[in-house]
Amino acid sequence: MSALEDLLAHERETTALAQVAGRLGWDQETVMPAGAAEQRSEEMAAMEAVLHARRSDPKVGDWLAEASAEDAVGAAQLREIGRAHARATKVPARLASEIARVTSVAQGEWAAARAADDFAGFAPRLAEVVALKREEAAALAGDRTLYDAMLDDYEHGTTAAELDAMFGALRPRLVDLRAAILNGPQPTLPELGRFDEAGQLALASEIAGLFGYDFTRGRIDKAVHPFSSGSGADVRITTRTDPADPFNCLYSTLHEVGHATYEQNIDPDLALTVLGQGASMGVHESQSRLYENQLGRSRAFCGWLHGRLRDRFGDAVPERADTFYALVNRVHAGFIRTEADEVHYNLHVLMRFDLERAMISGDLAVPDLEAAWNERFAADFGAQVDRASNGCLQDVHWSVGLFGYFPTYTIGNLYAGCLFAALKRDLPDLDTDLARGDPGPALLWLRDKVQRNGAVPEPKALIEAATGAAPSAGPLLDYLEAKFGDLYGL
Numbered sequence: 001m002s003a004l005e006d007l008l009a010h011e012r013e014t015t016a017l018a019q020v021a022g023r024l025g026w027d028q029e030t031v032m033p034a035g036a037a038e039q040r041s042e043e044m045a046a047m048e049a050v051l052h053a054r055r056s057d058p059k060v061g062d063w064l065a066e067a068s069a070e071d072a073v074g075a076a077q078l079r080e081i082g083r084a085h086a087r088a089t090k091v092p093a094r095l096a097s098e099i100a101r102v103t104s105v106a107q108g109e110w111a112a113a114r115a116a117d118d119f120a121g122f123a124p125r126l127a128e129v130v131a132l133k134r135e136e137a138a139a140l141a142g143d144r145t146l147y148d149a150m151l152d153d154y155e156h157g158t159t160a161a162e163l164d165a166m167f168g169a170l171r172p173r174l175v176d177l178r179a180a181i182l183n184g185p186q187p188t189l190p191e192l193g194r195f196d197e198a199g200q201l202a203l204a205s206e207i208a209g210l211f212g213y214d215f216t217r218g219r220i221d222k223a224v225h226p227f228s229s230g231s232g233a234d235v236r237i238t239t240r241t242d243p244a245d246p247f248n249c250l251y252s253t254l255h256e257v258g259h260a261t262y263e264q265n266i267d268p269d270l271a272l273t274v275l276g277q278g279a280s281m282g283v284h285e286s287q288s289r290l291y292e293n294q295l296g297r298s299r300a301f302c303g304w305l306h307g308r309l310r311d312r313f314g315d316a317v318p319e320r321a322d323t324f325y326a327l328v329n330r331v332h333a334g335f336i337r338t339e340a341d342e343v344h345y346n347l348h349v350l351m352r353f354d355l356e357r358a359m360i361s362g363d364l365a366v367p368d369l370e371a372a373w374n375e376r377f378a379a380d381f382g383a384q385v386d387r388a389s390n391g392c393l394q395d396v397h398w399s400v401g402l403f404g405y406f407p408t409y410t411i412g413n414l415y416a417g418c419l420f421a422a423l424k425r426d427l428p429d430l431d432t433d434l435a436r437g438d439p440g441p442a443l444l445w446l447r448d449k450v451q452r453n454g455a456v457p458e459p460k461a462l463i464e465a466a467t468g469a470a471p472s473a474g475p476l477l478d479y480l481e482a483k484f485g486d487l488y489g490l
């Protein structure tokens with residue numbers, strides 16, 4: 001066999017094992033018996049050790065040095081395998097296992113600290129996580145900043161300086177839009193009735209199928225947190241229900257369906273290769289946000305969905321479609337990022353981006369995080385944070401060492417804005433289709449322009465090829481101003 005064939009055969013088995021490891025994670029969040037937790041963490045650590053050894057295997061380095069690509073897909077294979085190999089070899093094994101150990105302890109301590117609203121008690125552990133992640137970034141950075149090295153793990157090819165430019169363009173118009181909405185008259189919205197769980201889950205499944213989720217290669221289960229996992233022929237999602245709020249189940253399912261159908265729609269020839277997955281976290285989030293918001297919360301689709309909700313839940317749902325549309329798009333300031341509306345969401349992320357960069361650069365000492373968070377929140381959102389679980393302890397990310405991850409949420413929203421503008425330009429009948437409950441043409445457009453390509457193109461190049469322009473904040477802002485200007489009579 002040639003070096004390239006040897007390399008790809010080795011990589012295929014590594015990717016298959018990574019899928020198995022991912023499925024252990026899915027199992028842990030859905031059906032694993034509670035008493036299995038300790039054994040499971042040992043099982044997962046053993047899988048991680050195998051994966052790390054395969055990725056850092058010196059044979060991979062030799063094959064990479066010898067192999068040459070014959071086409072664009074081959075070149076992308078070598079690029080991605082080389083990237084994973086470089087990462088696995090640059091980080092000392094001792095440091096990698098120390099990070100795994102400390103973040104696993106920290107995640108449990110974070111949950112306890114959040115329940116007790118005790119940031120001060122958690123700060124020493126968080127400082128330890130930050131120190132380890134800085135050490136890891138230093139091993140990877142080369143001539144880049146530590147933060148850019150971290151960002152590269154989730155959104156390859158994007159730097160903090162680029163994000164400063166895009167986020168800097170986003171922020172002032174978002175702040176103005178938010179102020180105009182909240183300073184104006186607020187709609188009076190009705191109380192909702194109760195919604196049985198079976199009805200919610202049945203409707204969520206119906207909507208998942210409508211948006212192209214293939215149940216022969218996937219399944220929906222209940223979990224505390226909605227998520228999507230897996231690639232290729234086995235892509236699973238989870239959801240949750242709240243009897244007083246059926247929209248949480250519906251829209252979080254639709255969000256995960258965006259992630260999952262992206263994976264399902266990747267060219268089957270790429271399955272079980274390093275390219276058989278989404279192009280980046282940001283591109284992934286662009287798909288989920290498009291399904292959830294630009295399509296799922298559009299006035300046209302809400303008209304159709306309102307009819308289905310009335311069929312299933314009767315008078316528990318407001319009588320008028322307009323009222324339903326206003327309800328699922330209500331703009332309200334709140335402490336919690338995951339509950340934020342489309343106007344507030346990115347302001348939450350921008351704040352985290354600035355604070356985590358300051359922690360990584362050393363400008364912000366970890367024990368001072370809570371005060372810095374609360375001060376920034378008051379300035380951006382006009383409210384005093386009342387407790388740490390509503391403030392700097394609300395998200396799990398930092399406790400498990402995810403620095404450089406938050407900005408990919410806003411990158412995803414910006415990409416979604418760019419893609420949606422191009423999609424509307426190409427599909428003049430979009431609203432007519434959505435109004436009769438048919439997202440099909442929009443889904444085909446996304447499959448063709450984005451999803452089928454997997455990780456062959458780099459993220460920014462993928463968006464530029466799909467839309468005809470480099471990614472920018474303008475299209476998302478235009479969309480938000482038009483939608484909420486209309487809804488709030490601005």
Ligand code: ZN
Binds near residue numbers: 259285288
């Ligand atoms: Zn998501």
